[in-house]
Amino acid sequence: MLAVALLVFREVLEAALIVTVVAAATRGVVGRARFIGGGIGLGIVGAIVVALCAGVIEAAVGGSGQELFNACVLLAAVLMIGWHVIWMSSHGKQLVHEMQSVGHAVKAGSSSLVMLLAVVALAVLREGSEIVLFLYGMAAGGAGRADLLLGVPFGIAGGVAVGFALYFGLLRIPLRHFFTATNWMLVLLAAGLASSAARFLIQANWLPAWHNQFWNTSALLDNGSVVGQALHILVGYDARPAGMQIAFWLVTAGLLVCGMRWMTRGHSQRRSAVTQPVAT
Numbered sequence: 001m002l003a004v005a006l007l008v009f010r011e012v013l014e015a016a017l018i019v020t021v022v023a024a025a026t027r028g029v030v031g032r033a034r035f036i037g038g039g040i041g042l043g044i045v046g047a048i049v050v051a052l053c054a055g056v057i058e059a060a061v062g063g064s065g066q067e068l069f070n071a072c073v074l075l076a077a078v079l080m081i082g083w084h085v086i087w088m089s090s091h092g093k094q095l096v097h098e099m100q101s102v103g104h105a106v107k108a109g110s111s112s113l114v115m116l117l118a119v120v121a122l123a124v125l126r127e128g129s130e131i132v133l134f135l136y137g138m139a140a141g142g143a144g145r146a147d148l149l150l151g152v153p154f155g156i157a158g159g160v161a162v163g164f165a166l167y168f169g170l171l172r173i174p175l176r177h178f179f180t181a182t183n184w185m186l187v188l189l190a191a192g193l194a195s196s197a198a199r200f201l202i203q204a205n206w207l208p209a210w211h212n213q214f215w216n217t218s219a220l221l222d223n224g225s226v227v228g229q230a231l232h233i234l235v236g237y238d239a240r241p242a243g244m245q246i247a248f249w250l251v252t253a254g255l256l257v258c259g260m261r262w263m264t265r266g267h268s269q270r271r272s273a274v275t276q277p278v279a280t
Helices: 002-025 032-052 054-063 065-102 110-140 145-170 175-203 226-235 243-275
Strands: none
Touching: 002 032, 002 110, 002 145, 002 175, 002 226, 032 110, 054 065, 065 110, 065 175, 065 243, 145 175, 175 226, 175 243
């Protein structure tokens, strides 16, 4: 039972942390619960479909179908998170002002919420499909029905509990700093997902590794530890990263930071032009 619970906890934790950051980043936005809940529902349905088609996916592209599928899911999530981060960099102050003046009656761009719905759906899709496949393998390997019936609920409860703990911790950030803090968390999250996508593409032999083990910090913080797994999800930590993973992380983070600064500068210039008095 313990092995099942730990496996489910790890996979649920990965999805829960991503959903948590997305939920916190849309704090006060009207309709966000409906979008996030819809994303979770779509992800669960998609995970079941992927699990049923696992054999076809694995056999695709010369046996590298699963790695390529994971990489595509992660890169799609990176693009959607990046769009939201850049959008929020020019609208965050406006949202703070509206939240302070009219409570929860905040209207964010519907396209931004749709993007985040897709991010939630993709996160649940990937982790949910892995849970189904892993449990199927454990059952085939001799895991009893009692182990599955007891381990799965404990694992889900543990992962969700950690996600809620992080969410309520994020809500303690003062409102004037909230969107800046969550935007930077999303930048790190997107960079980490890009690094993970690079790892899958390396495993599929679609990208060179650029040195298989650029450094090794396993003695300080191992990938298999709870803290190591949490940091892997949130910031892309890897105790033994390949050079290509580091390149993907740096390029993604750099592009998002530049995009945020460009949007912030353009928004400030537009506001200055609107508020500048017209000479008579």
